[in-house]
Amino acid sequence: MEMFLVFVGNGVVIGSIYAMLAMGLSFTFSIMRLVNFAHGEIYVLGSYMAWVVITKFVANFWLGLLLAIVVGAVLGYIIERFAYRTVYQAGYLSQFLVSLGVVVILQEAMRVGFSGLTQTCPTLFPTVRVIGKFAVTDQRLIVVGMTILIVAGIFLFFNRTKMGKAMRATRGSPLAAGMVGISVPRMRSVAFMGCAALATVAGALLAPIFSFQPFIGMRYTVVAIIVIVAGGIGSIGGAAIAGYALGIIESLFAGYLLGQWTFSVGFFILIVVLKFRPQGLFGKERA
């Protein structure tokens, strides 16, 4: 039973990141109708930002997180403005290829900039706390805490602020949103900046827990896609729940069965969901 709790605890940490990644990707998809394959690469870049600050400048995790947010938002602006904006009307294959071109550019830029070696970021919060039967490091508590804060922030943003409502309107119908005076290009730009920042934050949070290298991003993009499809396309809450569920199931699988084959769990879920419940667990839109 004790091991079970440990595995579940690990699963919650990983699930937090899956949820954050999936929510970002899901939202860019629903507002821009474009799958951003570079999501995972942006996540890895966030890990590198935290790593650069901590190992090269000052040993302050929060500064690393801040740099990750800034870099994520700026990069998001650039990608949306110069790559994606040109292909909104161009059909899925053009969008994919432009997106994959961004993947290639980011991967190579990271390889040239930070070398292709696998890196780990030293943790600045190694203290182990015992809460009930859980023993958990502060670093992991920070991951879970930040995720809860961010998810709550996202829900408040969409439900309470004017801009959040404008964004939801854009998601529902860009044409109608434009007619009532919402600047659709601006909404898309801001949404993409936010989602890129969300990815870099996830990367920075996990940098001290998982190792990373320039070519690992696609793994996270694919996990985010699995979570979105399983949770139901278009359902941001579903993405969050499915993200946590996948994290916990994977962690239990790794703990009790085959650690090496953990990646297969997500794919198995994907295949079963697509074949027997194509609209996802919480979705309305059929995949």
Added chain:
Amino acid sequence: MRSFMRKKGFAYLVGVALVAVLPHLIGLAGSAWMHTFVIVGVYGILTVSLNLIRGYTGQICISHVAMYGIGAYGSALVGIKLGVNFWLALLIGALMAGMVGLFIGWVSLGLRGVYFAITTLAFLRLIGAILTNWIGLTGGEVGLYGVPRPSIGGFVFEPTNRVAWIYLAFGFLILSVFIVDRIVNSRMGRALIAIREDEDLAKSTGINTFNYKMISMGISSFLAGIGGGLYGAYMGTITPADCAVIPSVMAMAGLVMGGQGTMLGPIIGSVFVNLLPELLRLTGEYYFIMFGVIMILFIIFLPRGVMGVIASLRARLRARTSIKEVGV
């Protein structure tokens, strides 16, 4: 068949003649390019087969390169572990690729457009992860090496014999173009194109769209498997990186740059995506970033590829002559 040959026989003859002189032409540019052109030929089989499922059936199949990988791994494993004759191994590898392609199709071909595409991306990752993790069978990251070379009678296709390899690769390339051409210009091909243009409409005319998509997926996966088997035999080694995301990007980018839904487009595309990085490599460390930038600009400004440009130039020329004819 007879009318087909009457219509297109000349084009194929020209193609065969071009291939016959190809190694000598490349030899003039320098023997280093011979290697690149073997890869162009093998990769061309991949883009031609991708053209069947994407260009003619309209399905964005991102996992297609994984079928190429399965063909390579399958034929190499059968050759290494069981010592089967190369040509039989090639066929077995390609059949394996076809079977996996059909399975992926069975799971995901019920989906439309973007959902199909992202699901196949997940399959690309899954197959890559299996090839990396099943170390006992596939050798993990290091991959397989010592893949048997093909031979006819006593003649062995050694990788140093680039001329022979160019003939072999381009021979299979022409064969796969022929197969795709035959399919596209048949009753089935018309059904596939109908699906590409409007799936609901195709369905309403009585076409079993799921079955046709499955057949298209199976045949294109089989052809990709042939390409992969040849690639493994030429390189002598095969690793998971050979069928990961980047080769998949290159194959799709090649198809679009050349012109999807045309017979020559994928071949032009294969030349493009294999030659361009080699040329850019001379510019230094940033060459692959430049490749990415060129690719994005290409997609944005010339979404119909080289063949699209040729078609629109032709149309413009024709318009001009017809204006002359009426004397305006």
